[in-house]
Amino acid sequence: MENRNNLLIVLLIAIAILLSWGLTKDFNERAAPVTNTNQYKQDSLQIVVDSLKNENESLKEEMTILLDGFDFKERRYEEILFEYEYGLDHLKNYYPESYKEFHRIIANKERFTRQTERDNKQKLSPQNF
DSSP, rough: OOOHHHHHHHHHHHHHHHHHHHHOTTTOOOOOOOOTTTOOOOOOOHHHHHHHHHHHHHHHHHHHHHHHHHHHHHHHHHHHHHHHHHHHHHHHOHHHHHHHHHHHHHOOOSSOOOOHHHHHHHHSSGOOO
16 A cells, blocks of 8 residues: 555656746747858958959840830831932932922032932942931
């Protein structure tokens, strides 16, 4: 019987210890995140290289936008030249006096000559632009 009483006392003491430990322990406590203390310091040269790469990328984007703008202007310029040539052909075929007057005026001459017409065509050709 004495063994039984000793066992019961040991069991009660163990339960008391477990209860006291369980009541003092906060099971909702979260573990703090582990911080990485092995972070390396970035080399100053690497910082410069990275900034130059970023600057290069931004310049490429700006150049793309700029070149697209030039393409639009070139296309518009070609359209204007086409309309100009079409209008001159129409004047030449249907209003020859106006055609001669046009060439006389842009050459700043008193009279129209075929030489004036050739000079104006050469001066206004797209190859000169």
